[in-house]
Amino acid sequence: MAIKTEGxxxxxxxxxxxxxxxxxxxxLSRDKTEKKCxxxxxxxxxxxxxxxxDLDIETDYDPTDAAGHDELETVFDAGSEFExxxxxxxxxxxxxxxxxxxxxxxxxxxxxPDSDGEVGIKFTVAPGGKPTVTAAA
Numbered sequence: 500m501a502i503k504t505e506g507x508x509x510x511x512x513x514x515x516x517x518x519x520x521x522x523x524x525x526x527l528s529r530d531k532t533e534k535k536c537x538x539x540x541x542x543x544x545x546x547x548x549x550x551x552x553d554l555d556i557e558t559d560y561d562p563t564d565a566a567g568h569d570e571l572e573t574v575f576d577a578g579s580e581f582e583x584x585x586x587x588x589x590x591x592x593x594x595x596x597x598x599x600x601x602x603x604x605x606x607x608x609x610x611x612p613d614s615d616g617e618v619g620i621k622f623t624v625a626p627g628g629k630p631t632v633t634a635a636a
Contacts, residue, residue: 554624595635600628606624
């Protein structure tokens with residue numbers, strides 16, 4: 500049975516990042532290399548490690564009310580790794596399903612006023628490898 504979710508929470512080093520307006524899909528992939536055996540002609544497939552594609556995160560920008568924004572800006576400025584978490588709202592009792600990466604980096608940051616006069620902020624997070632998935636409890 501599929502889970503239903505009505506909301507998503509994003510955290511940077513445990514700090515919640517504002518009100519999300521958009522987030523990319525969690526895209527897992529791995530590279531593969533095919534090698535041909537010169538003796539038999541047999542082709543072997545070698546699989547690389549699982550990695551997660553970059554995630555584009557968009558939120559409203561309020562520099563006075565966003566501990567998570569501050570954390571994302573801090574790790575972006577420092578170029579440091581951080582713990583990145585996405586929590587779905589499929590809550591059983593205390594939390595929803597969580598996807599956690601321990602060595603994410605912020606590779607881009609954009610602050611942009613849009614056409615209706617609201618200022619938004621967009622981060623690109625490179626989560627790294629495969630996430631740790633914790634089911635809702």
